Amino acid sequence: MINRWQNREEPGPGQGTLYWHILVGDHPEARDLARTAQERLAGFHGLHMTPPEWLHITTLVAGPTEEITTDQQHQILATASELLAGVSPVTVTFGRIFYHPEAIAVAVEPTDPLRKIHNAVQTATRKVTGREGHTEGPTRWAPHMTLAYSEAEQPAGPLIIALGRELPACEVAINEVTLVDQRGSERLWNWHPVGRVILDRP
Template sequence: MLAAASELLAALPPVTATLSRILYHPEAIAVAIQPTAPLRQIRNAIQAATLKATGREGHTEGPTQWTPHMTLAYSETEQSAGPIITALGRELPGHEIAINAVTLVAQQGPERLWNWHPVGRAALLGRC
């Protein structure tokens, strides 16, 4: 899987992205990452690597469209979002990040007890 991902991702250039809107979900708080188009290319390459390595397409949760994001926190209990939204707001001050690699992780254990271990790193080496 790592070899396939490295081969496919090497053709893609690094991405300068911006952390923006704070996303609230009943089970998590995340930050949206823009622009979405180059991040979708990265995701598509990873899905192609999954198919190449396993012979099966990877499956994602739910029917909704994927939103590039960085998760900040998970919640284990139901609670009102109001105080959290009041404290954090809806938007971060603009902050750019560089995405120049993808880390492949092995995820073990059931949901909420995830145990992730890095397996390797695939660099984005293409030219902008």
């Protein structure tokens, strides 16, 4: 494991970054799974746990708030709503753990239904701002819910032994995606939802 923030550029005080997130902190199933995992990892140093209220699936990094106006943010939301008007809520499964040098996360499966959401918010962002946005990590978007971020160098082996490769699977109904203004340093969790798009096809 490595320190995620050792060489990572972050917004300064008063600055922000717009993210599209699927927020799952209000789903008891997701919170219970995260709590189980975080309790198993509690004895280790160098881990920064995701707060329960901000458990999320990062869908797209839209760009800096100083370069995307408030009007544009609302236009992005309206455009995404139009693009997702024919999309129904999606039921996904959490359970399989994967390890990255910067984080420990749980995979979200199946991925194909969620790609419709990702493609829609990316299209909306591009239409309004001219920006493609980007995903963090691999070029191909891999939906996941991060349980803990690494902020120290240490071997992964003991963490894997403590947590394992899989937790009891749980299902979560995804029915919205949210545009969030993340202000300041990532670890502050100073998040301000701008608006959300509801998946509610009749």
